[in-house]
Amino acid sequence: MGQTLSTTNPLSSSFRRSRSSLLLGIGLLIFLYNRHAQQERRRQARLSTRSDVRIQDNRNRRSKRVGVDARFLAQIKRLLPICIPGVASKEAALLVGLAIVLICRTALDIWFSGFNGHVVKAIVSRDRRNFIALAVVEFGFMMWPMSIVNNSLKLCISALALSFRSRLTRYAHEQYLKGITFYKVSNIDNRIQNADQLLTQDIDKFAENLSHLYSDIAKPLVDIVLFAYKLGEAIGKEAPFFMISYFIFSGLVLRAMSPPFGRYTAVEQKLEGDFRFTHSRIITHSEEIAFYRGGEREKGVVNASFDKILRHVKKIYRLRFANGIFDSVLVKYCATMTAYYLLARPVFDPRYATEHMGKLDADPTKIMEDYSRNCKYCLGVSGYLVNLSQAVGRLILAGRDLTRFAGYTSRVSELFDVLDDVNNDRYERTVVSKDSSEANVNKEITPADLKGRIITQDGVINFENVPIQTPNHDVLVKDMSFKVETGMNCLISGPNGCGKSSLFRILGDLWPLFDGILTKPSSDKLFYVPQKPYLALGTFRDQITYPDNKVQARRRGYDDEALMELLNVVHLSYLVEREGGWDAVQDWADVLSGGEKQRVAMARLFYHKPQFAILDECTSAVSVDVEGIMYTHAKELGITLFTVSHRVSLVSEQALKYHEWLLRFDGEGDYEFRKLEESDLTAPFASANKASASTSGKKTRHDEEEKSEEDEGDEADNEKNSMTSSNGDD
Numbered sequence: 001m002g003q004t005l006s007t008t009n010p011l012s013s014s015f016r017r018s019r020s021s022l023l024l025g026i027g028l029l030i031f032l033y034n035r036h037a038q039q040e041r042r043r044q045a046r047l048s049t050r051s052d053v054r055i056q057d058n059r060n061r062r063s064k065r066v067g068v069d070a071r072f073l074a075q076i077k078r079l080l081p082i083c084i085p086g087v088a089s090k091e092a093a094l095l096v097g098l099a100i101v102l103i104c105r106t107a108l109d110i111w112f113s114g115f116n117g118h119v120v121k122a123i124v125s126r127d128r129r130n131f132i133a134l135a136v137v138e139f140g141f142m143m144w145p146m147s148i149v150n151n152s153l154k155l156c157i158s159a160l161a162l163s164f165r166s167r168l169t170r171y172a173h174e175q176y177l178k179g180i181t182f183y184k185v186s187n188i189d190n191r192i193q194n195a196d197q198l199l200t201q202d203i204d205k206f207a208e209n210l211s212h213l214y215s216d217i218a219k220p221l222v223d224i225v226l227f228a229y230k231l232g233e234a235i236g237k238e239a240p241f242f243m244i245s246y247f248i249f250s251g252l253v254l255r256a257m258s259p260p261f262g263r264y265t266a267v268e269q270k271l272e273g274d275f276r277f278t279h280s281r282i283i284t285h286s287e288e289i290a291f292y293r294g295g296e297r298e299k300g301v302v303n304a305s306f307d308k309i310l311r312h313v314k315k316i317y318r319l320r321f322a323n324g325i326f327d328s329v330l331v332k333y334c335a336t337m338t339a340y341y342l343l344a345r346p347v348f349d350p351r352y353a354t355e356h357m358g359k360l361d362a363d364p365t366k367i368m369e370d371y372s373r374n375c376k377y378c379l380g381v382s383g384y385l386v387n388l389s390q391a392v393g394r395l396i397l398a399g400r401d402l403t404r405f406a407g408y409t410s411r412v413s414e415l416f417d418v419l420d421d422v423n424n425d426r427y428e429r430t431v432v433s434k435d436s437s438e439a440n441v442n443k444e445i446t447p448a449d450l451k452g453r454i455i456t457q458d459g460v461i462n463f464e465n466v467p468i469q470t471p472n473h474d475v476l477v478k479d480m481s482f483k484v485e486t487g488m489n490c491l492i493s494g495p496n497g498c499g500k501s502s503l504f505r506i507l508g509d510l511w512p513l514f515d516g517i518l519t520k521p522s523s524d525k526l527f528y529v530p531q532k533p534y535l536a537l538g539t540f541r542d543q544i545t546y547p548d549n550k551v552q553a554r555r556r557g558y559d560d561e562a563l564m565e566l567l568n569v570v571h572l573s574y575l576v577e578r579e580g581g582w583d584a585v586q587d588w589a590d591v592l593s594g595g596e597k598q599r600v601a602m603a604r605l606f607y608h609k610p611q612f613a614i615l616d617e618c619t620s621a622v623s624v625d626v627e628g629i630m631y632t633h634a635k636e637l638g639i640t641l642f643t644v645s646h647r648v649s650l651v652s653e654q655a656l657k658y659h660e661w662l663l664r665f666d667g668e669g670d671y672e673f674r675k676l677e678e679s680d681l682t683a684p685f686a687s688a689n690k691a692s693a694s695t696s697g698k699k700t701r702h703d704e705e706e707k708s709e710e711d712e713g714d715e716a717d718n719e720k721n722s723m724t725s726s727n728g729d730d
């Protein structure tokens with residue numbers, strides 16, 4: 001029989017008897033709350049990456065302010081439609097599913113809190129039948145929905161994160177690999193320095209945080225409302241209010257007092273990245289380092305980098321130790337005191353109990369049941385007080401994580417902003433000032449700056465008053481005019497950095513056309529063969545047909561037999577057998593020698609049969625006889641050649657036979673374009689080439705260059721002196 005609690009009530013003695021276990025229980029529940037909070041923190045720490053909240057202007061090293069503000073909301077507004085394209089999308093369905101699972105989870109928590117109380121009551125009152133009905137039958141039945149709901153929650157969150165990542169990554173790939181945006185992002189615009197990291201890790205972290213954020217905010221909110229209501233019913237309305245207020249207060253104090261661990265994590269990740277980089281350099285350049293016996297030197301470099309990490313991490317540990325003491329006192333022990341007070345108050349204060357709970361039951365088993373329901377933590381599912389505390393704790397942590405999430409949001413939306421801009425011919429670039437006393441300057445290129453006009457026409461390349469200007473706005477040649485038609489094979493020469501490659505970057509649409517008129521065939525009819533050819537990931541066949549794949553090659557009439565004919569031309573047919581057939585997949589950059597790579601690139605040129613080919617010192621490692629065969633074949637295919645070399649005299653006699661025109665830069669802003677003349681070839685070089693070609697027959701251009709090294713200085717002078725006119729159209 002229940003009766004109103006009074007100071008003489010026998011209930012007081014029974015309460016005293018169970019007081020020690022009650023105190024133990026409260027301590028346990030606070031400990032468990034704190035453990036949960038720690039687990040949450042650890043989970044979030046795992047989510048952090050090297051980029052984390054490092055939102056920095058890479059050039060100027062200015063830290064951008066990233067926070068939960070209007071800018072953040074605008075960025076979210078922009079990114080959300082990419083993640084959730086519509087109400088009929090898979091992501092919308094997953095969100096609804098997740099909401100349903102979250103509600104089920106809360107309903108089960110409430111059920112369990114009550115159930116737990118009943119079990120304790122059955123044990124305390126030694127009611128075996130009731131205990132078996134509860135602990136075996138009811139629990140045996142309910143464990144299935146509990147297990148299913150818990151795992152559904154994890155599944156929904158993971159599926160949502162994966163869907164978000166998939167949407168964002170595909171969108172980013174679409175933008176990044178559209179045309180040559182990937183080139184422009186790193187070569188013309190320089191707002192983002194590490195597109196690879198943004199496209200891989202940062203998008204992934206953003207998606208993961210976004211998917212968790214929904215459950216991390218929605219579920220605690222639902223829990224707080226429901227458990228506060230239930231707890232209010234059980235021990236009075238003031239209790240949940242008091243507990244929530246305390247957690248909010250402690251959360252705010254902790255937030256204000258904590259050192260900037262987010263920033264420290266970012267620095268740590270950067271140092272880790274630098275450390276990884278020192279090791280990856282050793283792997284990439286292992287051969288060169290081994291030849292130099294540079295192990296000791298490299299050990300110094302990697303150890304220095306590792307020491308920086310150690311120093312930083314030790315500093316973080318010291319700060320965490322000091323902060324942890326304060327954190328424990330405020331969140332763990334003061335919260336324990338608050339909970340003691342709240343749970344004991346109806347027992348000690350009969351007026352409060354009568355006022356808030358009607359009357360308190362005197363039956364000790366009922367008190368035990370109430371205690372269990374209200375606060376006890378059992379089998380991972382907790383009572384009202386623990387649930388409420390956990391919900392508030394999760395909300396506080398979610399608030400903290402929102403700042404980190406704002407960091408990811410900023411990085412991902414910055415990536416998309418830059419991609420958008422670049423795709424619309426808007427570029428921004430921080431230019432390092434030539435005068436060290438001046439600050440770096442920000443330069444912009446907008447569509448209004450691009451006054452040049454491109455006319456697409458087959459069989460001709462015509463530069464009319466085109467400036468050769470770098471993305472930094474450095475003018476290499478102020479005003480260039482020359483015209484090359486089909487069959488006018490042309491040598492391009494000039495000193496280092498004079499603008500030879502820049503000319504072709506403009507021709508290939510890699511760099512913007514600031515002024516003048518450029519008439520040229522469409523980009524697919526121009527082909528660039530660099531000194532170090534790019535070898536793609538894929539089969540041996542792919543190396544010849546790049547960027548076409550097998551199917552596209554077939555469509556162009558190239559089966560394996562036809563491709564073998566191309567290999568015969570460049571004397572590479574033996575490679576098919578050596579490397580295990582056309583479908584063999586290797587790391588081709590490692591497997592092929594320098595000369596083989598260049599010959600693969602020539603075979604690729606013949607496969608594409610462009611109208612014009614730019615040969616950028618691409619035969620330097622090829623034997624002279626094979627070089628001649630390649631030029632002949634190019635001519636037979638009707639490919640007009642632009643061959644780049646620092647000096648005319650360094651071009652082999654073989655190559656010269658196939659060129660009639662000369663475009664020569666003087667390195668000081670002037671150029672000449674005219675017919676190639678005998679006098680352009682200095683006698684010693686011509687004879688040296690002839691001699692080496694006739695004696696060895698297999699000598700490479702490198703060998704020839706070395707032989708003539710001594711004479712290079714004189715040759716350069718000769719060339720400069722032979723410049724007759726400037727800015728002249730032939």
Ligand SMILES: Nc1ncnc2c1ncn2[C@@H]1O[C@H](COP(=O)(O)OP(=O)(O)OP(=O)(O)O)[C@@H](O)[C@H]1O
Nearest residue numbers: 187188470471472495496497498499500501502503
């Ligand atoms: N992406 C870029 N942004 C800004 N400036 C660049 C860029 N690429 C090259 N430059 C600058 O343009 C100038 C001309 O470079 P370019 O590559 O055209 O020289 P080059 O004549 O081909 O030299 P080399 O014979 O050494 O290959 C150099 O001063 C170089 O620093």
